[in-house]
Amino acid sequence: MAELKYLMFLGCVIPYRISSYEISARKVLERLGVELVEMPEFNCCGLPIDSVAHDAMLVLAARNLCLAEEKNLNILTLCTGCAGTLRKVNKSLEADKKLKEHVNGHLKEIGMEFKGGKIVVKHLIQALIEDVSLEKIKDAVVKPLTGLKVAEHNGCHILRPAKYIGFDDPENPVLLKRLIEATGAECLDYMYETDCCGAPIIGVNDKIPLYLAGDKLRNVKSVDAQALITVCPFCHMMFDINQPRIERLLEEEFGIPVLHYPQLLGLAMGFTPQELALEELRVDATKLLNVSQ
Amino acid sequence: MSEKQANSTRLRRVIKMGDLDPAFKREIREIPGVEKINLCFQCGTCTADCPIARFSEIYSPRKIMRMTQLGMKKKLLSSESLWLCAACFTCVDHCPQGVDIAGVVRALRNIAVREGIIPDVFKELTDNILKTGYAYKIPELRKKKRTEKGLPPLPEANLEDVSKLFDVVAVFKAKQEEE
Numbered sequence: 001m002a003e004l005k006y007l008m009f010l011g012c013v014i015p016y017r018i019s020s021y022e023i024s025a026r027k028v029l030e031r032l033g034v035e036l037v038e039m040p041e042f043n044c045c046g047l048p049i050d051s052v053a054h055d056a057m058l059v060l061a062a063r064n065l066c067l068a069e070e071k072n073l074n075i076l077t078l079c080t081g082c083a084g085t086l087r088k089v090n091k092s093l094e095a096d097k098k099l100k101e102h103v104n105g106h107l108k109e110i111g112m113e114f115k116g117g118k119i120v121v122k123h124l125i126q127a128l129i130e131d132v133s134l135e136k137i138k139d140a141v142v143k144p145l146t147g148l149k150v151a152e153h154n155g156c157h158i159l160r161p162a163k164y165i166g167f168d169d170p171e172n173p174v175l176l177k178r179l180i181e182a183t184g185a186e187c188l189d190y191m192y193e194t195d196c197c198g199a200p201i202i203g204v205n206d207k208i209p210l211y212l213a214g215d216k217l218r219n220v221k222s223v224d225a226q227a228l229i230t231v232c233p234f235c236h237m238m239f240d241i242n243q244p245r246i247e248r249l250l251e252e253e254f255g256i257p258v259l260h261y262p263q264l265l266g267l268a269m270g271f272t273p274q275e276l277a278l279e280e281l282r283v284d285a286t287k288l289l290n291v292s293q
Numbered sequence: 294m295s296e297k298q299a300n301s302t303r304l305r306r307v308i309k310m311g312d313l314d315p316a317f318k319r320e321i322r323e324i325p326g327v328e329k330i331n332l333c334f335q336c337g338t339c340t341a342d343c344p345i346a347r348f349s350e351i352y353s354p355r356k357i358m359r360m361t362q363l364g365m366k367k368k369l370l371s372s373e374s375l376w377l378c379a380a381c382f383t384c385v386d387h388c389p390q391g392v393d394i395a396g397v398v399r400a401l402r403n404i405a406v407r408e409g410i411i412p413d414v415f416k417e418l419t420d421n422i423l424k425t426g427y428a429y430k431i432p433e434l435r436k437k438k439r440t441e442k443g444l445p446p447l448p449e450a451n452l453e454d455v456s457k458l459f460d461v462v463a464v465f466k467a468k469q470e471e472e
Contacts, residue, residue, distance in 0.1 A: 053406065053464045156381040161382045
């Protein structure tokens with residue numbers, strides 16, 4: 001069995017706005033026997049400035065990977081963007097000698113060197129599936145959420161590009177569904193399930209992401225899902241914090257609570273809504289609690 | 294004339310040879326990951342499967358690929374649509390020719406930045422990382438509240454390292470020249 005100890009890579013969006021994700025994830029992971037070591041130092045994974053300068057993204061990501069190599073610990077992230085970026089850079093540098101030399105040439109300036117092959121990067125749900133195991137999660141469920149019907153939104157960077165991520169089937173992802181079913185809840189299919197939430201371009205054009213996320217919320221509602229489950233702070237922001245804005249723009253009412261997966265799992269593990277910071281959600285989730293209890 | 298008709302008229306507009314930069318395709322092909330741009334045969338799978346294209350009148354990855362092949366550098370780099378890709382990588386997974394479409398868009402954006410074209414949001418993100426290590430400016434109050442919530446303190450950034458790395462890869466070169 002894999003050792004359940006990771007270097008916790010928090011990213012930028014979570015401490016900036018979405019602490020409910022961190023609070024619930026830490027609670028659930030601790031109960032499952034996962035040990036988290038904090039990053040000794042931090043810098044952004046690099047993804048937000050890949051569009052500005054690809055090399056800058058590479059060195060920022062590589063610097064974090066070097067820190068993990070020094071600690072000899074695998075990285076665990078809650079953000080799919082960080083997971084995708086660090087995973088992709090880790091794999092590319094391992095596979096491409098020329099690229100590794102290029103990046104190490106830059107890292108030399110700060111006295112670091114990427115070695116490669118020493119550590120892996122995993123997103124929360126990947127660690128839950130591959131290292132913790134579904135069986136162990138099912139065993140930890142003490143208050144099954146029987147009768148609760150939800151839908152899931154994976155977040156692009158945990159699935160694509162397939163050749164770098166190599167987790168689940170990007171065309172028909174099922175692993176988050178299995179994790180949701182482990183809580184006793186039912187996970188429903190809906191139209192355009194694997195589509196992006198649109199969040200990455202909200203700073204350039206806010207209408208397109210709002211229409212896109214609104215379309216997804218409409219599809220989630222049309223299958224009578226009582227909540228949407230996310231595993232990315234950016235996606236969560238799009239569906240939860242922006243939901244009132246989307247409702248105003250589309251002149252439609254959704255009222256769909258958006259929970260981080262560890263909040264859903266935490267409820268099934270017997271944590272109280274307060275312990276899981278459910279009150280921090282923009283869209284009220286109290287009506288869900290009545291169903292599940 | 295409706296907006297749709299106007300758009301289709303624009304699409305039919307003649308492309309002038311003088312506006313093309315034949316060296317551009319080669320320039321971009323040199324960038325790692327973008328080598329396969331020549332293989333695009335305009336099947337349109339990327340645009341058909343693009344979630345952004347479903348909600349945008351102007352965004353079409355297929356068109357961006359063709360314009361790149363033709364060397365329509367000036368038009369590409371100044372186009373708003375260049376900044377509408379959300380990097381969901383659906384096109385990358387679906388392209389039958391194995392073209393890293395999102396990678397081409399990213400390379401075009403990098404070139405635009407070097408030429409001084411950069412949306413404000415990216416200036417801000419870059420600046421935040423340089424000054425704080427984080428992509429967003431996290432308010433002090435929020436950091437303090439972490440203790441109340443039982444969360445460990447946020448790891449500090451090594452700003453000296455970040456700044457050195459930014460110098461090495463010349464992130465701000467274009468910006469400084471512009472200012």
